[in-house]
Amino acid sequence: MADVRVNAEAPQNPAHTETRREDYRPPDWLVPETELRFTLGIEKTRVQSKLKVERNPEGAPGAPLLLNGDDLKPVGVWIDGARSDDWSMKGSDLLIPLDGDSHEIGIETEISPAANSKLMGLYASNGMLCTQCEAQGFRRITFFPDRPDVLSKYRVRMDADKAQFPILLTNGNPVATGEGDGRHWAEWEDPFPKPSYLFALVAGDLKANRDTFTSMSGRKVDLGIWVREADLPKTAHAMASLKQAMQWDEETYGREYDLDLFNIVAVSDFNMGAMENKGLNIFNSAYILADQDTATDVDFDNIARVVAHEYFHNWSGDRVTCRDWFQLSLKEGFTVFRDQSFSADIGSPAVKRIDDVRTLRMIQFQEDSGPLAHPVRPDSYIEISNFYTATIYNKGAELIRMMKTVLGPKKFRAGTDLYFERHDGEAATCDDFVKALEDASGVDLTHLKLWYSQAGTPHVTARLEQDGGKAKLHLGQIVPPTPGQPVKKPMAIPLKTALIGKASGAEIAPERLIMLEEAEQTVEFDNVGEAALLSINRSFSAPVVMDVERGDGELEKLAASDTDPFARYEAIQELMLRWLAATANGETVDSGAVLQAVGGTLRSNQLDPAFKAEAILPPSESLIGDRMAVIDPDAIHAAREQLRSAIGKELAGELSNAQLGGGQPGEDLSKEAKGARRLRTIALNLLAAGDPDKGAQLAKAQFDSADNMTDRQGALVVLASLDAPEREQALKAFYDRYEDDPLVIDKWFAVQASAQRADTVDQVQALAEHAKFAITNPNRLRSIAAAFGMNQWAFHDASGRGYRFLADLILKADKVNPQVAARMVPPFGRWRRFEEKRAAMMRAELERMLETPGLSKDLYEQLSKSLA
Numbered sequence: 001m002a003d004v005r006v007n008a009e010a011p012q013n014p015a016h017t018e019t020r021r022e023d024y025r026p027p028d029w030l031v032p033e034t035e036l037r038f039t040l041g042i043e044k045t046r047v048q049s050k051l052k053v054e055r056n057p058e059g060a061p062g063a064p065l066l067l068n069g070d071d072l073k074p075v076g077v078w079i080d081g082a083r084s085d086d087w088s089m090k091g092s093d094l095l096i097p098l099d100g101d102s103h104e105i106g107i108e109t110e111i112s113p114a115a116n117s118k119l120m121g122l123y124a125s126n127g128m129l130c131t132q133c134e135a136q137g138f139r140r141i142t143f144f145p146d147r148p149d150v151l152s153k154y155r156v157r158m159d160a161d162k163a164q165f166p167i168l169l170t171n172g173n174p175v176a177t178g179e180g181d182g183r184h185w186a187e188w189e190d191p192f193p194k195p196s197y198l199f200a201l202v203a204g205d206l207k208a209n210r211d212t213f214t215s216m217s218g219r220k221v222d223l224g225i226w227v228r229e230a231d232l233p234k235t236a237h238a239m240a241s242l243k244q245a246m247q248w249d250e251e252t253y254g255r256e257y258d259l260d261l262f263n264i265v266a267v268s269d270f271n272m273g274a275m276e277n278k279g280l281n282i283f284n285s286a287y288i289l290a291d292q293d294t295a296t297d298v299d300f301d302n303i304a305r306v307v308a309h310e311y312f313h314n315w316s317g318d319r320v321t322c323r324d325w326f327q328l329s330l331k332e333g334f335t336v337f338r339d340q341s342f343s344a345d346i347g348s349p350a351v352k353r354i355d356d357v358r359t360l361r362m363i364q365f366q367e368d369s370g371p372l373a374h375p376v377r378p379d380s381y382i383e384i385s386n387f388y389t390a391t392i393y394n395k396g397a398e399l400i401r402m403m404k405t406v407l408g409p410k411k412f413r414a415g416t417d418l419y420f421e422r423h424d425g426e427a428a429t430c431d432d433f434v435k436a437l438e439d440a441s442g443v444d445l446t447h448l449k450l451w452y453s454q455a456g457t458p459h460v461t462a463r464l465e466q467d468g469g470k471a472k473l474h475l476g477q478i479v480p481p482t483p484g485q486p487v488k489k490p491m492a493i494p495l496k497t498a499l500i501g502k503a504s505g506a507e508i509a510p511e512r513l514i515m516l517e518e519a520e521q522t523v524e525f526d527n528v529g530e531a532a533l534l535s536i537n538r539s540f541s542a543p544v545v546m547d548v549e550r551g552d553g554e555l556e557k558l559a560a561s562d563t564d565p566f567a568r569y570e571a572i573q574e575l576m577l578r579w580l581a582a583t584a585n586g587e588t589v590d591s592g593a594v595l596q597a598v599g600g601t602l603r604s605n606q607l608d609p610a611f612k613a614e615a616i617l618p619p620s621e622s623l624i625g626d627r628m629a630v631i632d633p634d635a636i637h638a639a640r641e642q643l644r645s646a647i648g649k650e651l652a653g654e655l656s657n658a659q660l661g662g663g664q665p666g667e668d669l670s671k672e673a674k675g676a677r678r679l680r681t682i683a684l685n686l687l688a689a690g691d692p693d694k695g696a697q698l699a700k701a702q703f704d705s706a707d708n709m710t711d712r713q714g715a716l717v718v719l720a721s722l723d724a725p726e727r728e729q730a731l732k733a734f735y736d737r738y739e740d741d742p743l744v745i746d747k748w749f750a751v752q753a754s755a756q757r758a759d760t761v762d763q764v765q766a767l768a769e770h771a772k773f774a775i776t777n778p779n780r781l782r783s784i785a786a787a788f789g790m791n792q793w794a795f796h797d798a799s800g801r802g803y804r805f806l807a808d809l810i811l812k813a814d815k816v817n818p819q820v821a822a823r824m825v826p827p828f829g830r831w832r833r834f835e836e837k838r839a840a841m842m843r844a845e846l847e848r849m850l851e852t853p854g855l856s857k858d859l860y861e862q863l864s865k866s867l868a
């Protein structure tokens, strides 16, 4: 009974067990009510819990009560008020044999927030205390059935030193407070039953930006964004975004906020972006704090997006939660879709779609074609933290988008209304969601459900064959094998398609929705008046790889005239990709069509600057790699540099106009001003590729005169890749100016780790030794590790030093924070795609990491799967 301190992550035993979806069983015991008392301290916190437990009629008859724990030992256990020794430890969990159907269980534990470097459960950050419980952090605070289908009503009392922790916050509403002897306490109650992963607590010396929101039924909601006093002026944008999101959710989904109070807290040490705890969202400070001097337009947009995302979870996640973690996309896919729609509505829909698709292709498509590929609803996991992936989030959102495309907006809304009504207060499944859409719309969605269970990105081929007024569209699809799924069925793929007149540039066959459901399918068009060009997968209606038979001339025409902005963007990008892949393969190809398309885009009077910026930006080196049978990073880099340089030289006049004319006052955050700034920096980037000396001068001038972070950082990014005295001057000036602002210093690290230079590996090695590098802070760690891992040319340096550097960093990080360390593995996972020498070196690093004694199960799972 004494040796109960079992670490669930048992480093000496690498046989970490898998949890499987098909093994789901309802809980044996329910916990309708939970009372928690915290005696808070940084070094030591005492947690007393009182759980009202009831036997679940759907559970196993006579089963004992199993309460999950992680790195905990009980100081005492009480059954119905009497201290009891009748319990045992099963691994790290607490097992209590119980007769009868209803009891009150008391448990006392003691934890050390200061020693909690995993940042899961209750931990200390900059002198404050805060929590992160999703997915399985609550079991690091107290013993509990820590699974999302056990919903409980919480009453929480927090007791703390008043000077050290003047502010005490938790979920729900405050109901009582008191003080004496330098201490104070507060008791809060959350009227909505919730799973333990939504529990939150914050204690610290914080100040609030306060505001109110009047909901659609006239309820006044008090809003608070809590930060350190010095950061208060940087919370205005987050507050405005929150109010905008609350109103949008009422108008778009009919969802109203349900408590009198909504609080957000910003913390500097946080594993994820933010967390939707009921009534008390906890945020990575990067997604709250912004002003024109320290945040870019992208930061401002990300803040609006993440604030909205977490707020939207109040319904899609909190009021209706997930039955088990395999259903994670039920809340995440849907909520990402909701935040994407929100951002599109408040900004530019076409540019937002381009941005979302770029993220999907660069992260999710790579995941889906590698060893870590998994379905949107996975079948098994070793560590659930490893499944907070682009597949669950972004592909999950695409799946919801396809359902909406098939149903149309009205029926989709009727479906979500029914879903919220039917499952309010419940833990639901992805099947429940689809069923609600089907029942409300009368439309059978069975064919789309395969997207939940079948992994891999479908590859679709399309060829248009025209004979006079008749045209035939020949479609085909293949879904490549993925781990555990060697043979695939054809998917249901909604393709928005139109025909564009080759001569007129007009839409000669209006957009229609074609459902590709077979391996091969032919679709006919009648009354086609002139030679037609194929515009397909418009607005990226399906998350697939398209291979369309179209000549460069046809693409050039579509780049200038396609009526769908996304398809127009695709035509330009496709032209560039073809040229880049051919050049990287050693072919000599004419760049005329590419330069024509880019020049025409830049000169267009109809296109807005934000669209121009996205369209003329050459595809990333990793996207070019996806086109090649074997990835050669040096050849890809050389090809991309050649194209950038050609554009910079040939279109110097147009680019100079965009760069010089793009100066906008920093306080102007309209989409027009943001678009002009974005185009300005991309133009600068291309100009510098065409003429590095002139580029360095222009960039330094933009850097020095900038009145906002977008222009300043944009210029710094350009300079960071150049060999010019201006580079060192700007890096030093930037550092000196922002030395005490951690979020901006993160940018300073990331800009250098992303630089396109032959010596970037040396640079990141030096950065990892910098006084301001801290492996314990996830943002700082990511500022090097994530940026460098995405920097294809530098990470895949032919010497293999990039691999060695990142592998060493991952091993170090694993000792501190396994969750964050495991997320640094994916760049290694693509080793099979690279040329022989690099593939061998990557594999060797994976094996070296896997053979290291004492690995966390988080890292073990990612490494072993990457090698499998």
Ligand SMILES: [Zn+2]
Residues within 6 Å of the ligand: 309, 313, 331, 332, 335
């Ligand atoms: Zn979320």
